[in-house]
Amino acid sequence: MSEQSARHLPVVVIGAGPVGLAAAAHLAERGIEALVLEAGTAAGSAVREWGHVRLFSTWAELVDPAAEKLLAPTGWTAPDGAAYPSGADWADTYLQPLADALGDKVRYNAAVTGVSRLGRDRVVDADREQQPFTLRVTLADGVEERVLARAVIDASGTWSTPGPLGGDGLPALGETAAAGRITYRVPDLEDPAVRARYAGKRTAVVGSGASAFTALAHLADLAGEAPGTHAVWVLRRGIGGSTFGGGAADQLPARGALGLAAKAAVDDGYAEAVTGFRTAAVEANGDHLVLTSDDGRSLDPVDEVIVLTGLRPDLSFVSELRLGLDDRLQAPLELAPLIDPNQHSCGTVRPHGVNELSHPEQDVYLVGMKSYGRSTAFLAMTGYEQVRSVAAALAGDKAAAERVELTLPETGVCGGAGLFDQPEAAQATGGGCCGPAPSTLTLGAPAAPSGGC
Incomplete structure (x- = not known):
């Protein structure tokens, strides 16, 4: 297939979670055809699995600007920006309406099991960048399909691959049996x-x-x-x-x-x-x-x-792509130093975009939680900025792609499990953002060498 023909193919987004759907919204805003492939039966399938947990972040920090523009003509009403939703609230009130607004751009029960270049495994150099991406997709009935794409945005997250019990990063002996x-x-x-x-x-x-x-x-x-x-x-x-x-x-x-x-x-x-x-x-x-x-x-x-x-990223289905990943965090090489959990929490990670997310394989991007590899410093607003930049780059708008359009308070606005x-x-109580931090706490228990989780 010629490079010119490949340009008419859609950008395939893997995952209909918060960042995947935001990517589709930004692509739509740019006039770029997108196709979102979601393994689950609804938008935000992973979010729904922790739907009983309340986030640290407020609604104002959980709605992507391009997505909000896309939702506006549908009659969607934005929730109270100062309120803290549960995972179920996020999925039902925002993610599913957004997926519905995208219409047939979102396909459910479509699990991506492999991504490569058409006719090229990761070893082959010849005409590699002129070939479109090919995605192997398994449907609910077990039927397999091949989907071609001009670019791939992997927003599949890390929820499906939790860390094991074993302290060495491997399952403990007997863990599977128990x-x-x-x-x-x-x-x-x-x-x-x-x-x-x-x-x-x-x-x-x-x-x-x-x-x-x-x-x-x-x-x-x-x-x-x-x-x-x-x-x-x-x-x-x-x-x-x-x-x-x-x-x-x-x-x-x-x-x-x-x-x-x-x-x-x-x-x-x-x-x-x-x-x-x-x-x-x-x-x-x-x-x-x-x-x-x-x-x-x-x-x-x-x-x-x-x-x-x-959690950790599942890299098995992108193993035929030439990814540049940090050895420790399994995050893009340019991004890894910015999110190293030994140095950063989400409040100290600066906004970043296409430059930090690029790989040796042109036009493939890991975004959202998956881009952070094994780091836990991710927050939704940062993911939204990632896909805004990536969409701009795919549209050929280099200036917008490299421009930072997100400003975060130094204390951070960080998502995660909450007790509220x-x-x-x-x-x-100050919620999940910028309220006063509690006093330093100590516990009368013997200290041990640090390390691990």
């Missing part, structure tokens, strides 16, 4: 069946981020109603001044609020903290599970395990 009593998500304890699974049980919560804080707080609430409910908080590092948020230095005040809740769970006796524990194996012990660390320590038996050790049951409560 899968029936391990979850990698924050449980929805409002669901009676899920509630019964944890009520009166001893549960290990592995992880040290906002999701772990949320799970600990929810289990502590359950313990107040269901005697015998107890959490064992397993941390791969020690407990220090930054464990619960960094006080005035923390870029995530709402994470500080979650840290307060996690600390209260320990202080009130609903949870115990185990530090410096990097799980090597999980073994069945009758009706219980026993976690063993790489230094030979074993925890007392637990009934359930909640693993919240982060009501939006009003979020606003009263």
